[in-house]
Amino acid sequence: MKITEMKTSTFWKGELGVQASVEDAGNHYEISLFVKGSQLNGYSCSCVKTGLKKYVMCEHEKFVWEAWQKEQAIKNGRPVMTSQEIRTMIREYTNREVAQIVQEGEVRGICLIPRLILKRDGGTSLEFKIGRDRTYVVKDLAEFVHAVESGTQISYGKTLSFHHSLDSFVEEDRPLCAFLMELVNVYQEHFEQFRKSSFVTVKELRELNLSRGNRDRFFKLMEGRELEVEDLQGNSMQMKVREELIPIPVQIERAGRDGVKIHVDENIYGFSGETRWYVGIGLHLMCMEPLVSAQMDIFLSQMLKDRRSHTMEIQDRDMPLFYERVLKKILPYTQMDVKDIDLESYRPQELRASFSFDSPASGVLTMKPVLSYGDFSFQPIEDDKVPRTVCRDVPGEFRISQVITRYFKYQDEQSQTLLIRNDDDGMYRLLNEGMKEFMVLGEVYMSDSAKKIRVLPPPSVEVRVQAQEGWLNLDVEADGMTSEQFQKILAGYDPKKPYYRLKSGEFLRLDAGGMVTVARLVDGLEVDRALLAEGKIRVPAFRALYLDSVLKEGSGITFYRDNLFKALVRGMKSVEDSDYEIPETLRPVLREYQKTGYRWMRTLDAWSFGGILADDMGLGKTIQVITLLLDETQRNPDSAFLIVCPASLVYNWEQEIRRFAPALPVQTVAGNAGEREAVLKEVGPGVLITSYDLLKRDVMWYQDRKFRFQILDEAQYIKNPATQGAKAVKMIQSQTRFALTGTPIENRLSELWSIFEYLMPGFLHTYSGFKKKFELPIVRDGDRRALEDLRRLTGPFILRRMKQDVLKELPEKLETVVYSQAEATQQDLYRASAMQLKEEIQNMDGGIGENRIQILAGLTRLRQICCDPALCYTNYRGASAKLDTCVELIQGGIAGGHKILLFSQFTSMLERIATRLTKEGISYHMLTGSTPKEERIRLAGAFQSDEVPIFLISLKAGGTGLNLTSADIVIHYDPWWNVAAQNQATDRTHRIGQEKQVSVFKLIMKDTIEESILRLQEQKQDLARQVIEGETLSLTSLSREELLKLLS
Structure with a gap:
């Protein structure tokens, strides 16, 4: 439909006459409208208004009226001014394009040259020069960065003036330029916040301080390149940045009559990043690897912290400790110049340990530890008797102490031994785990009585299964054990106890091999312990596959099956x-x-x-x-x-x-x-x-x-x-x-x-x-x-x-979530109710279960407001966003020739939807909990065969037992807690006999409890899914915090 001509003239006392010609499907119609102010007083059309009363506008009259209103709005509207932001867009895009054109003829090959400045507080900063044959200092780094970003021109001198861009610089300097731009932008962001609060005047940014992390990034960019460095005296030199290790020269010589002096050249300097140390030696700036830096960190930070003197003295008696704790760590990375001193003479005696175990009585195991430095020996409990002349390995002693205290809690003051008494768990743990640790720490000696207390490996196990008249008979034997011993062990089996103490005092392991499998089987089958003690294991035949699975996967076990058992398992598996x-x-x-x-x-x-x-x-x-x-x-x-x-x-x-x-x-x-x-x-x-x-x-x-x-x-x-x-x-x-x-x-x-x-x-x-x-x-x-x-x-x-x-x-189905946004009144009602319920939950006495009826009522009210506030407020006359969305979805589906199932938990909502469908001229069927069973069958059959496009169904009443494959669109008007029931409803159409692809639409009110329910449904991984791949969400399973989160 289109308007071929339209004109306006004054008709009578200010009333306007609008004459229009309309073309519609090859036919031409003449339309007249009579308008005064914004009021339509009359209308006529040359078409025949089939089925319409005279005072009802036809579609041609409506079309012209809407077109005329739009035309008047344009003519009579206020004058429009171009906003400042639009002008800025135009200007900036224009400048950028012009700059690109200019840069096509601009100079290239500009160098960006950094200069590192050392600070007395241990910090570092950067300055930059720029140029080709002749270089100029960049006086304002902020201005420089803005020029590169915007393509504007800066003049540095008579020989250097150009429009800036990354392409202006030589290729190896572009990463450095990008690094500088990032640092300046971060600096400006922080400085701008400070400037607004303190009203500080912006100064030129000539120098940038480097944080420890940015030092690592900067030197990564400069690896293998020349770098100008200014030392603390203001002297500048060109240095080569390199990763290769340069041994640091260290001088060690006699100091006075009883001391040693260690010295590092004053011209050597260093500073650290987050993971590396950087050391200047001669004309090289060495970037230490992180592992090397970790070893040298303490030494360098102490030796180089005083820029005027890199000399320290050590008393002779402290030299063994210095040798052991410091020199041994730094030797691989230094070049030692030792004068008039034999460093080996300061090497301390090595720590040695021995551990003697004994069992002086039943249920008792003792241990006597002895530590030695050369010819001097002592026990850890005699710590205060060790002379100061002994250079002790403190970390080594601490490591031994940690292992000892892990396995021994008591000591005998008289015999000066550590002991375990009447503690089978502690003794087993020591023998099974601790002995390996003591053997690593030193020599282990066992008395004859102690050797008798040992941990035996789990025995090999043989299981024979016989199927007989609905039962399974099991015969279990263990290698090297009598039947009575084995049955007694199984009868007293505790899955939390990894051993069994034999009468001999030995420990039998039960946490590996066939014993674990049999013990697990006995526990899983809940075999009567009394029968087990008699050597009888008899279980129902329905345990066959479980038994077969556990025994086949178990290690250290031999499994024999009779033919009937094999046939049972084979039949169930195939x-x-x-x-x-x-x-x-x-x-x-x-x-x-x-x-x-x-x-x-x-x-x-x-x-x-x-x-x-x-x-x-x-x-x-x-x-x-x-x-x-x-x-x-x-x-x-x-x-x-x-x-x-x-x-x-x-x-x-x-x-x-x-x-x-x-x-x-x-x-x-x-x-x-x-x-x-x-x-x-x-x-x-x-x-x-x-x-x-x-x-x-x-x-x-x-x-x-x-x-x-x-x-x-x-x-x-x-x-x-x-x-x-x-x-x-x-x-x-x-x-x-x-x-x-x-x-x-x-x-x-x-x-x-x-x-x-x-x-x-x-x-x-x-x-x-x-x-x-x-x-x-x-x-x-x-x-x-x-x-x-x-x-x-x-x-x-x-x-x-x-x-x-x-x-x-089966044909596949497609699922889509359709969101609606509430209008102001509906949104206000929802927020008020949500806030009220949130306060009630926060102030509730007792747990969620005790108050579930009250909570459920509040949550239901919120869900009803999402569906349509009229479900809760009888005098509500405002809009319902979801209902409008739903009707649009229905109309689109019908237009495409589809049949639709619509589910809701609320029967009252179905009635409101039905009223709206009647108003829109759409026929429907409806099934609720009050529908008789015979009528239910009739409605289902009718929908399968008739032309009615939509079936409104209560979720509980119609979620199961219906076969409605003529539908190929499913609409879930409101999400339900139990997603399994919701999926069952969808399956009324997506089931056997369906020949079309099914589309499922879930209507969700945005920013409400419905969105929270949907999110919980997607995230919740509960038992049904783990055990048999089902899905469900239960209100009673939610905590107070989860409920409050639903409302947030």
Whole structure:
């Protein structure tokens, strides 16, 4: 649509007439508008206003009215002045371009020459000269740097004037120029702050002080180059900067009758950087390597600190210490000129040590240390008896003292020995670790009685396993031990104790080899210690894979297995290659990974095991179970099966069975008590479907029935073992049990225990044992070994495939976060509520758990304000940023021919969205918690086939059990704490049967709790993800600090 002509004329008493011609889709229309001031008084168009009333503007009239308003705004608007910043941009870009043109003909090859000035306080500074044949002093370094940055011209004299840039300088000086620019800019930044506070006048910057760190950088740039240096007397000389070591000349000669004088030439000077020392010797300025500098640092700092005299004197009695502690360190880096002195005569006697061990009585181990310097010997406890004439190796003695005190806490004053008495831990530690350290420090002597106390290596272990009628019998033997000895050691095994004390007094290591593996196995299997003492180890067959895994990976162990055990393990590890046939009617329907799931269940059932089918939502857990039930019915037509699921899924299961296995008898338990009782009394072979709620009411009617398979769908319903529902499902008699769930762990590790307690009672021990062995170590201590053991135990009985694992068989989905920004009123309401809740949390008595209802109410209010303030404030008439964003997203999706699922936790929000959609002329379906089950099925079927573009769904009511693959866009209006439930909602459309790529949009209000929730969801790595790759976020798991951070 476009305007081909538009003109304005005065019509009547100041009223204007606007005449316009509009071209639209090849048709021409004449439009008239009548305007007075800014008010539109009338309008007409030559088009036929189909479906519109006379007083409603058509699209052509609206188009012209908007175009005329824009034109008037331009004509009548205030005069515009170019801002100063724009003028500056124009000028600076122009100057830069002109400077570049000028520099193309400018001089090149300018040299930048530094000059190093030594300071009396040990500091250094830099001046610079510039030029080619003739050089000039740079009088203002700040002006110089600005010229280089801006390309402006500076005149230094008659022979040197040019526009500055880095390219003006010779190539080897450009890094130096960049270094200078950085230093000046840092200086100016700090000086500018100081100048503003003190009103100091800016002076020319001729000289720059070098920090220790910048000295290292400067000399790195100057390596191998000539440098002019001005000494403390003001004399200048050209020096060569070099890294090669130049030995520093040191003179040592006699001083007086009992002393020595050490001297370094006064012309030698030095200063340090952060990692290096720089020493001037003759015409060379040496840059010492960091390792050399570390050795010479103390010597140079003391010898060169007095610029007038580099001479120091040492008394003869201190020379041995000076020789040992100083001269030996600096000799490799100096050139010694020794006169009239034999330095070797000052070499001190070497420290020697001996350690004598004895065991004068049972449970006692003593040690007598002796230190020696030449012919003089003493014990460390006689420290005060050492004459001053002995030059002692203080660091060496301290090192010995540290080792002694590490292993010995007591001493016998009478025998002057150190001792360990009745302390097996201390004695084992000394023998296993300490002896190696004492052998490094000196000579070690052991009496015959002490030699008898030794640490024996762990023995080789042999394990034989026999499978028999649902049990595994273990026979364990250790090399060199009687059966009684070995069983006694295992019965008293403590994983925190790395040894076992034998009757002989020897220590047997238990922290390596086969003993560790067997001890870990006994601990992991929770073998009864009383049975262990009798030499009997018998565990249920469902421990087979755990047993096989631990023994195979253990070192120092020989593992023998009978044929039945091998067959069990082989069958569990090669499910894909099993011989279980797929029922003929379902072969074309099942995907390959679904066939594997069916065979996995069949394999578990063959060994009387249960399992958790934990496939990602939408991967078809239902049809895998139907395949199992159909196959069993074809084998044994009299078989009966029980499926327990949420009430909302009962009819869904019935429909899926009738759809994929019409030959399979199926009945649902529904209605009042009498109707249910009638069904249960008459039910025969086939599938019986009931809900968790009805099962716990009717559990007494199931007592006499036995089912071939019992299936729990959405098994997280029994995550709390104390509930009546969890107790009821365990009361049902069934040969094999399976659990289906996309989230086996939502919040706590105990939820996994509850499901396994249903599947195979005792599999994860009692709950108190599970808590002690797994839950507390993993949750509280982050114990990786406990986590790995839990994976070993449960892994074979959990089959979980994620969408990315079967990507070739599923279309991918795209996820996008769409942010909204609240308007002023909505923002003010949010901030006020957030501040109030923050204060309440800070001032709360008690912990988060005690106040969770109050906290949850406050957080919910904040989330509702994010969705739409009208959810909290009945008289609110302002805008809702997120609702506006959502409607735009919906309109764009519909325009592109898409169907949409929209989820929200708040039913009241869905109603507001529905009102807005009605206003926009968009049809919709809506499903909430109050929707009857039959209506729920009807709505899902209608949406799959009709033209209604959007389905509004309550997150809790529709997060599970629906198959809505006709949609290819999912909108999450508000983020929920439980991201696993949110992902389940998305999977209503991204599941089997979807042929399009699915796009998921998460609507987030910026700078609010919603953004914090999203961030927590992304960062939180909890138990579900570690154990079985799930994801969840629980309010009760947040600390006070995390809650306050949510609100910040």
